[in-house]
Amino acid sequence: MTSWPGAWGADPHGAMNRLDRQRQAMAIGLAALAGYVDAFGFLSADGFFVSFMSGNSTRLAVNLAEAPARAILPALLILGFVAGVAAGAVVAEKAASRRKPAVLFFVAMLLALAALARMARWHGAMLSALVLAMGALNNTFRRDGEVAVGLTYMTGALVRLGQAVAGLFLGSGAQGWGAYLMLWAGLVVGALCGALAFLHFPAGASWLAALWTAGMAMIALRLRA
Numbered sequence: 001m002t003s004w005p006g007a008w009g010a011d012p013h014g015a016m017n018r019l020d021r022q023r024q025a026m027a028i029g030l031a032a033l034a035g036y037v038d039a040f041g042f043l044s045a046d047g048f049f050v051s052f053m054s055g056n057s058t059r060l061a062v063n064l065a066e067a068p069a070r071a072i073l074p075a076l077l078i079l080g081f082v083a084g085v086a087a088g089a090v091v092a093e094k095a096a097s098r099r100k101p102a103v104l105f106f107v108a109m110l111l112a113l114a115a116l117a118r119m120a121r122w123h124g125a126m127l128s129a130l131v132l133a134m135g136a137l138n139n140t141f142r143r144d145g146e147v148a149v150g151l152t153y154m155t156g157a158l159v160r161l162g163q164a165v166a167g168l169f170l171g172s173g174a175q176g177w178g179a180y181l182m183l184w185a186g187l188v189v190g191a192l193c194g195a196l197a198f199l200h201f202p203a204g205a206s207w208l209a210a211l212w213t214a215g216m217a218m219i220a221l222r223l224r225a
Contacts, residue, residue, distance in 0.1 A: 022223065023141070024179055026100075026216065030140060031183050032190030033212055037111070039194030040205045041130045048074055050127065051134035053081050077131050084110075084135020092139040103140050104217035107133045111210035118206055126206070133213075140220075157183045 034051050041050030049055045056074040063071035088103050095102030114129035157180040164180070197205035 024182075026219065026223075027141060028182050028186035029216060030137060031186040032193075033209065033216070034134060034137060035187035035190030035192075036194035036197070036212070037130060037134060037209050039191040040198035040202075040209075041127065041134075043195065043198045044123070045073070045077075045127055048077055050077065050130040051081070051137075053078055056081075077127070080128055080131035081135040084132035085138055086135075087132065088136030088139035091136070098221075100140055100220035100223060101217045103136060104213055104220055107137050108210050108213035108217060110136065111206060111213055115206035115210055119203075130206075 038049055038051040042048065048059060056077050060071050060074040060078065063074065088106065091106045092099040092103050110129045110133035114126045114133065117123075117125035117129060160180040161184070194205065194209075197208060201208075
């Protein structure tokens with residue numbers, strides 16, 4: 001595993017094994033956060049996602065075919081996610097070398113707003129804040145103005161893992177497979193925790209996500225860009 005600088009390439013998961021250990025651990029922790037939020041968002045939104053936009057895109061298409069009126073919610077979630085990515089990118093660029101803590105404090109604020117909206121029973125506002133937060137979260141790891149490590153979607157990580165398995169059979173090696181596996185596992189474990197929190201502690205589930213993010217932001221203050 002090499003250190004932070006290097007060529008990143010087009011795949012936002014390809015950069016994972018180029019991070020140092022501290023940043024890999026942070027990426028895994030934030031992927032777990034994304035899984036956590038997506039799980040209780042999924043349970044709150046009757047089977048729609050607040051971070052997994054591929055799933056919402058499929059639901060959008062199916063709903064357009066079956067019952068167009070039901071396509072409004074996935075469409076709004078997708079638009080909200082894109083808006084969150086854009087807002088997070090602006091925060092990251094303005095913060096320069098402090099972009100990681102700046103983005104994470106911004107995400108923590110949005111998650112706290114989601115928690116307040118849930119307390120007020122403003123369901124739409126809660127989902128809006130959650131999806132904005134998950135879009136913004138992807139700006140935590142940036143390089144040359146682009147996302148370096150995707151935190152809310154794992155298809156790329158699983159593709160990299162599959163390529164590593166193929167490398168073992170072909171005799172070309174399987175470097176970095178552990179980083180991709182841990183990133184995926186982080187999201188799955190986080191999602192399990194989010195589902196359990198929603199089922200057993202629904203009033204505090206979103207507050208825990210906000211505190212989690214704020215804690216990660218405090219850790220990020222100790223890292224350079």
